[in-house]
Amino acid sequence: MKAMLLLPFAAAAVCLTVPTQAADTSAASRQIDVLLAQGWKKHNITPNPLVDDATFLRRVYLTVAGRIPTLDEARAFHACQAPDKRAKLIDCLLDGEGYVQHFFNYWADVLRAQSQGVGGSTTAQQYLNFIRESLRTNKPWDQMARELVSSEGTCFDTGAIGYYMRDRGMPLDNLSNTTRIFLGTRMECAQCHDHPFDRWTQKQFFEMAAFTHNMTASSYRSKGNDEVQKMVRADKSLDSQSRDLMRQALNEAFRPLRDTLVVQNKGQLRLPHDYKYQDAKPKDVVRASVMFGKPVALTKESNAIGEFGRWLTSPENPRFTTLIANRLWERVFGAGIYEQVDEMLDSSVASNPELMRFLERQMVALKYDMKAYLRVLLNTQLFARASTKEVSPGAPYYFQGPVFHRMTAEQVWDSLVALVSPDPEQPNWTAREREKRDLENRRRLAQILDQTEAPLLFEAARAVADAMREQNKEFDALRKELDVARAKNDKEKARDIQRRLGQSQRILRESVSRQFYAAAKKSGNEKIQEELAAVSGGGSMDMAMMNLMEDTRVDARDMPLDPKHMKRIQADEQVLGIKDPKSAKNFENYQRSLHQTWSRAAELPSPAPRGHFLREFGQSDREIVENASDEASVPQALTMMNGSLLSQLTGAWSMLSINLRKAVTNEDKINTFFLSLYSRLPDAKEKARMLQTLESYASNKNLWEDITLAALSTQRFIFVE
């Protein structure tokens, strides 16, 4: 993690000196250009001209790292004289955390991952972390896909179970999404009847679903819980209210562990009751069978989901490889060789079939290494050509250049982050730390509750039940007071009653924690005692369990600052003229908490809450596959012109402001500004115009604020040449 953190500072300096690796891919890049040229010749097309360094720089940063380059990065690239500086920059960016954050946004949209998904549970966060980690370790795509569709167990084992948790209760929809995401084949119509526009029958759909329909999001199971439930049922001395209260008590104790388990059941799938075709009868049992490719034979002992995953991701699967090769091509060049990328029909035609076949072979030869494949694409001459303005939907496109497009919502946001933050890729320490602790707490809670002897859990549940009985008495009393208050229309009193109700709920939660802690403490299991000892740090002992059950709070100001950090902060203090200790402390705290607001999209709650800048600009809500949008809207324009967040870009401590301060002459400042926002120096006309503006402002302190906000509201800022 620490190395990641440091990379961006180092990037600008180191970038151009790392030796180019993977020289063997350059032949593949050249071959792509050859195949493209054959296509142009055949269709009588002139390729677009090559672009200058500045256009390339901005494009490659946005394509790989998902943001515009910082001032230092832009300067370093422009200053570098090495003939292969573009290839080196590509390598450097593919190695960086920016790649992880940028492609995370895309895959989270494809995989519909949400931080607040499925009850905001630990699984939802682990699912997002699975995507992050897979990209960070450059996990081969076939492996990542296999893990997603074949994982079972708890989220403590793997976040990949999020793939099935996401669609809990909807196994048929899940399969439709699976064929779309991994095979580029839309089957949702065939869920209810033979596909009207494609060849899939309803029976084929169900045969495919027979592999995956048993994947079930289960409530948390443990031996101890099963046993104590049995004891509650069997104890004849308990009346029915006590039983209900004890069950409720156990629910409360296990509640933090809900939605953490996916299991593969052993059920049979049947055709629907209204099945209307001749090849089978309604409610017939369906045998698992694949829709194309090499047949898969299941026996009683087979792990259906494992077999399915192997078939799905095999190089012999006729669509798996094509789709990922085309998907990543589309990521880089703005259009697929097949369109729609995730809706291949028998009638779909690749605009350049030889090229498509070549790319598929590359993908297999590179063993589904996504970075290696991207490196091949990025080093083509095609990637260095001027963009084509627009491509008509439905017409084949022969890739005379990449396609001009608007930045994604995340690219716009992340580019703003690069203007504010000295370290745009820095992790959202508060959020990641909170997740880490929550995960560890839940894991620990599971271990403690799993291993505490059932009779001890029984006693704890009984004690909580007693507390609940007391609470009910309190409810009665509160209700009586409420009647009086209502009769007198005494609003103050009614609010007080509400407050006391909240307090009573808090006391009950503490009782759950205290009683189950006491139970665990009495356990003879040594492992439990170790776990308990590990949690009790800070706070009183009997509240220790509470920490395991409730969400962790993390204070951004506790973020550790390493020496590199401190050095940079001190350097900035010099520029800003911060001298007295109090101001220095403030500046330090600002730096520590900056990540809470100005982290990259991938590090913020994902998707961002409704109303956030990201959502206004079309970030996907992750409700359905690839739901992001690049449409213009009035609120976007209003946000860019009047949003309060935007004015922080020009606050004294933003990176942009510090850089402008460092520049001495007006000309320096103008150069700094253009490099920071547009990744290039101004041309003579632009410079003259800016100088004129600066002079007309002369003594105005709002000068750069006005210029910056003007520049942000240009199309030039949010469209990618």
Next chain:
Amino acid sequence: MNSDLSRRSVMTRMAQSCLGVGMLPSMEHLFSSQAFAAGEGAAAAKQEATARNVIFLYMTGGQSHLDTWDPKPDSKEVMGATKAIQTSADGVQISEYLPRMAKQMHHACVINSMATNTAAHEQANYFMHTSFGLRSTIKHPGMGAWLSFFQGGGNPALPAYVYVGNDSRHPGAGFFAKKHGPLMVNNPEAGLQNVRPQKGVTDERFALRRELAGALDAEFQGKWDTRGVKAYADMYDDAVRLMRSEDLVAFDLTKEPEALRQAYGRDAFGQGCLLARRLVEHGVRFVEVSLGSWDTHVANFINTPRLCDTLDIALSTLVTDLERRGMLDGTMIVVSSEFGRTPKINQNQGRDHFPVFSSVIIGGGIKGGMKFGATDKDGAAIAADKVAPPDLNATIGYALGLPLDQVIYSSSKRPFTVADKGQPLTQLFA
């Protein structure tokens, strides 16, 4: 830009864009009314619209029908501490927690026989809003989006559909183009976001920024004259005009007399209802306001009275306010929830999820002072005239004159009708 005429044409474009526009080709051309087996079973009932507007009050979390619109005074065991009271409608009793509404029930039709198919919040909420089951391959539109799709908005300068509340999973436009989705308002008192320049930014500075932006962008916009770039150029012009538009006043609650603001209740729901009335007055045709949480698993008899107070104050004021302005006939108020709560009082003096519940319709051409459907003596089962969420939505659609049997195709080429196959309760109309 200075004449009234051009203001209108600008505002028309703004309407398409107001808060979620498409300059890219919208989906409409993909739709056609030709059906294949689709649409079978959808109601053919058509009539002249009786309502122009809908104010939909959504009770998030599952409102206890027993402690609101369907009390069972003869069953002490079911009612717990809750009592029933008489209302201004003969034979209609409601809970004591709604005393102000008791005086307005001659305007209302209470549907006591609502029945849904799930007791899970998210699924039931989605079903109530869209008439379709929650799926992970498609999103279906909310009723306001159907209205916008078929009939457009009532004021080109304002969105056709507004949602006031905090539900991040509102289905919104569903599979329709974004422009049919609701403008989401979290805080009814905050007005529209970002329609004022930041503090300290004078008109002069604002104008200067626009001018400077134009200069910085002129060459780029000339070179890249794509549809997308042009859409953005238009959008900035529209945004600036919106900032100067007199229609913004629709969102400004400070224009209301203080006494009336108090009468609605100084909370988000009360002010949301007031905003709904202002918006409807200015031509917004579908406004939803949500109130929650009614998920009273614990201490139902303390929590429900509090929620009822908020509802009672706001709703009774809304009814009288609309009536006073002569707007009640043209505006249908609907109160509904995702499901009801158990007749059995649980171990924590709460009520759990239950698929039987009640809805209320007021105005918009509906007969007042009546009940429709019934539950059994314990409020546990439907005793007469079961009404499912699609039927309630079909009733809303019927009142608005929407073509209930017209098949519409999503962009994934799947066929749908508004309110699915729901049957409108035509017998409720005057």
